[in-house]
């Protein structure tokens with residue numbers, strides 16, 4: 498079977514004047530459908546960069562990237578954005594909620610990109626509010642929430658379309674231990690139902706929920 502993700506000699510660098518600074522070096526990896534993969538490594542290793550490339554949010558890199566066998570390296574920005582919308586739920590390290598939309602409206606955004614009737618959208622948003630215990634926050638704006646609450650909304654927003662692939666950058670970094678465990682348990686059960694998950698974490702405990710670890714150091718995969 499085609500892997501969900503296949504990267505071949507993927508590289509990314511920034512150029513300042515004549516100096517090339519590499520952020521990712523000759524990345525070769527595959528992720529099969531249904532895996533729960535953890536990316537670890539020190540700050541600055543390239544973890545967030547790699548996750549945004551896999552999430553189709555960053556299109557400036559070299560090498561080959563196949564998604565379900567389709568060559569992402571040949572795609573235009575629009576096609577990548579389409580894949581993102583169709584298949585991927587992304588939890589950003591810094592939440593990326595929309596400031597002038599309420600919690601309710603933020604959760605509705607990914608649904609509004611899809612061909613889903615308003616009534617069904619409402620019921621999906623209400624399910625998520627309920628599941629994440631944030632019903633009471635639905636009319637508040639992100640800046641009226643604590644960091645942990647914003648993180649919960651960000652996770653709920655990533656899951657609301659039942660994406661095939663969840664990419665999560667330190668998804669529990671700002672949560673209390675119990676909240677963090679609840680999110681990890683939720684990821685685990687989604688994974689058991691077939692969702693592919695790639696998480697970035699510094700926590701050995703969070704990593705233990707997954708089935709494989711990739712270590713990044715200075716842009717290189719150092720072992721598996």
Ligand SMILES: Nc1ncnc2c1ncn2[C@@H]1O[C@H](COP(=O)(O)OP(=O)(O)O)[C@@H](O)[C@H]1O
Pocket residue numbers: 511518520538539540541542543544545546547
């Ligand atoms: N716009 C940029 N210009 C130059 N270097 C950048 C830019 N954005 C990120 N980097 C560099 O890329 C490296 C990897 O960053 P990142 O992927 O965020 O690491 P991690 O998530 O592992 O902490 C860092 O050294 C960072 O300084």
Ligand SMILES: [Mg+2]
Pocket residue numbers: 544545546590666
């Ligand atoms: Mg990062």
